């Protein structure tokens with residue numbers, strides 16, 4: 001057949017590949033003749049029929065090979081991942097049957113574009129579809145084959161949702177009139193402590209992979225106003241946990257002339273809007289429903305809890321700190337204790353007012369209690385901390401004192417300090433780990449599942 005191009009109406013956009021027809025007009029009960037291209041996601045033989053689920057990106061189409069076609073050599077040896085071109089008529093599904101878009105392609109011609117191996121080398125043999133992501137052995141072996149596992153339904157759906165969520169952040173910030181910028185990844189200043197810095201030789205000078213774009217965002221407030229970025233951050237984490245990566249995607253924003261309460265209000269509105277926008281995408285909504293069926297959007301206002309109350313909460317329940325003692329004011333709340341608290345309270349928590357000495361150098365002290373900072377961590381059930389934010393020290397002298405207290409040489413920070421010299425302002429911001437947000441949204445066992453090619457201690461391949 002010699003197909004001719006026809007225009008695509010709204011439903012046709014869902015069709016895999018280019019929709020073409022030859023011969024008579026479609027519509028009004030007449031089948032449309034189309035050519036589709038894709039890879040075999042599934043193949044099933046039933047009676048004399050061969051059902052092929054063709055995959056093109058996130059789209060799927062059921063194709064049926066009947067009669068002589070189903071008896072050809074290529075049809076009989078057809079295996080998953082073979083790429084095919086199929087021409088046939090599009091029909092509504094017989095009642096009581098199910099397939100994507102409620103239609104099937106009744107093939108009258110097909111051609112193997114490129115074969116895929118069967119037997120021991122078959123995709124499904126090398127990378128099983130359902131494996132336990134909690135089993136480290138299984139996941140290490142499968143992560144070596146991540147380029148192939150990505151072809152399975154769940155891994156690709158997660159990456160698709162990731163793209164929708166990223167777009168949702170961009171839309172939400174566009175609606176708020178916040179400008180997106182792109183700070184550098186190669187830097188010479190630390191933000192979150194020296195122990196997790198990746199250092200490198202930069203033309204003979206020491207440099208690092210950035211831990212956070214925060215300090216750079218702060219420099220833009222006087223020129224661009226409120227700003228945000230979605231960039232990679234790097235942490236040389238020396239432990240293997242379910243929620244730590246060496247390279248992760250950091251959604252960060254900085255807001256000018258705000259109070260701490262403004263920051264908290266902003267965060268809950270942003271997260272709610274991003275969840276709404278994500279659920280507006282039908283494929284993302286279906287994916288969340290499938291993998292996190294009990295998901296409910298957090299209700300506003302989010303529960304706000306001071307750090308000191310969290311310490312009391314942990315003491316009352318006998319949950320110990322990392323040394324095995326009762327928690328006392330000043331303790332870091334470690335991952336295990338934090339998880340127990342979030343899982344038991346089982347709702348989104350904004351944990352605020354952490355002691356200054358367990359937080360980063362740049363955090364503003366609270367006006368009513370000098371021991372603590374105007375800081376916030378957002379904790380989500382199943383994951384724990386997904387956001388870290390604070391008001392920033394905006395007084396020149398106070399910042400110099402903070403460098404000194406932390407033992408930081410102020411000279412590489414000259415550009416950051418200058419902000420406090422030329423018309424400073426009360427301001428604050430936050431960083432949100434995109435992979436942790438996804439782990440919460442999709443109930444993933446580990447943030448590794450939310451990465452295309454995860455990087456964590458020991459893994460830089462593929």
Ligand code: 4AD
Pocket residue numbers: 191192211212213214235237243244245246248250252253385386387388389390429430431432433434435436447
């Ligand atoms: O709490 P953190 O370290 O805060 C900052 O970096 C601030 N400078 C951000 C800012 O205010 N602009 O990190 C913020 C968030 C965490 O809550 C977590 O979600 C994520 O970044 N994060 C990680 N995600 C995966 N792997 C890691 N190793 C992470 N470290 C932090």
